[in-house]
Amino acid sequence: MKKYSTVLGTLNSVISRYDFKKIVDLHDGDKGIRTLSTDLLLKTMTYAQVSQAFSLNEVIATMHSQHAKLYHAGMAPVKKSTVADALAKRSSDIFKDLFYQLLGQAGTMHTPNHRFRNPLQIIDATTIDLCLSRYDWAQFRTTKGAIKLHASYNSDSALPNYVQLSTGKLHETNTLLDFPRKKGDIMVFDRGYNNYKSFHKLQLDDVTFVTRLKKNARVRTTLVYHKNPDGPVLEDAWMKFTQDSAEANYPDLIRVVTYKDPEHGKVYRFLTNNFDLPAHEIADIYKERWQVELFFKWIKQNLKIKTFFGTSKNAVWSQIWIALIVYVLIWMMKVLHGIESTFQKIMQVLKLTILDRRDISELFHPPPPSPISSNLWLFEGAGN
Structure with a gap:
C-alpha cells in the first residue's frame, strides 16, 4: 500500500523549512514561544483558508474533530485563544517575506510568453470594508473603516508581481511610484x-x-x-x-x-x-487591465480576506499575507503536478481533502477504471 503525505503537507512541501526558519528568526517569530510555533501557525491558517471556515471557532472545532488526521499533517489541536494571541503578536512581516520568497520561486517555474512586446504590469487596488468600531485603526471616512490591497498583476503568469497593504485612506494617486519597475516595462492602470x-x-x-x-x-x-x-x-x-x-x-x-x-x-x-x-495595441493593453479585476474577485470569493479572525492591524495583515501565500502555493502545485483544472475547481477539491493522505496527482488525474470495474454494469440487476 502506497504511503502518501496529507494534501496539506504536499501543498506546503514547496516551502523550504530552512529558508522559512531564517525568516522567522529574522523577526524573532519563535522567541519565547512554547505552544504554537510560527510554522504551526502558518499550517493552521493555511487550513483555515482552504477549508473556508467562517470563524476561528469553526477552525478550532473542525481541527479537534480530526485529531488523527492532524497528526499526519504534522499538526495538533490548538486553543482559540492561542491562535488569536499569535495572530495579534507574531509579526505579519514574517508572512509578507515568505510570500515574496515563494513569489520568487514561482517566477523561476514560469516561462514568459509575453502577449505584448514587453512585460506588462497591471496596476490596481481593491477596497475591503471594515467595521470602524472594531477596527478603529483602519478609519477610512468619518463612520467607515476600510483597508486596501494594492497590486501589480502579471496576466501572463496569473501571479501578482507586487502587493502593498494599506488603510483605506491611502489614495491610488500616491502609490504609482511604489510599484517596482524596470526599463522597458509597460504599466497599465485606470x-x-x-x-x-x-x-x-x-x-x-x-x-x-x-x-x-x-x-x-x-x-x-x-x-x-x-x-x-x-x-x-x-x-x-x-x-x-x-x-x-x-x-x-x-x-x-x-x-x-x-x-x-x-x-x-x-x-x-x-x-x-x-x-x-x-x-x-494600446487599446488591447488597456483591455488587459480587467485581468487584475478578475484576480481580486477570485481571491475575495475563495480566500478569507473580507472577514478576519482578529481585530488588530497585525492580525489582519497576517491573514491577508497567508491568503496570498495559499494562492501562490496552489499556483505552484498546479504547475508542478501538471494540473489543468481551474483555480476554482482546485479549491473545491482541496476544501474536501485538505487533511486526507492522498496523492495530489490522483486527485486531479484519477486513474482509468480497471477492466473489472468498468464491466460491472453488465451484471447490474442480475439478482432481480
Missing part, C-alpha cells in the same frame, strides 16, 4: 492613478504607461497621426497639456488614442507616453 508628476517619472525611467485621459484634462493637439471616423481607431494624435499645473509636471509630448470599442460602441481616450506601439 484614471484613479492620475498623477502627472508620477507619469513624468515613469517617462524618465523609460517605462511605458497606458491609462485613460481624464475627462477634465486640457490638452492641445500638435499632430494628428491618424484619423478615421469609421474606427475602431478614431484618432491617434500627439498632444501637450495646457493647464499650468499639468504642463509643469509633465512638459513632454503625450499620445492620445481615441478608440471605439467594436463590441459595445463605447469611445475611449487612452493616454500613453509610447509613440511606437500600434494604436490598436
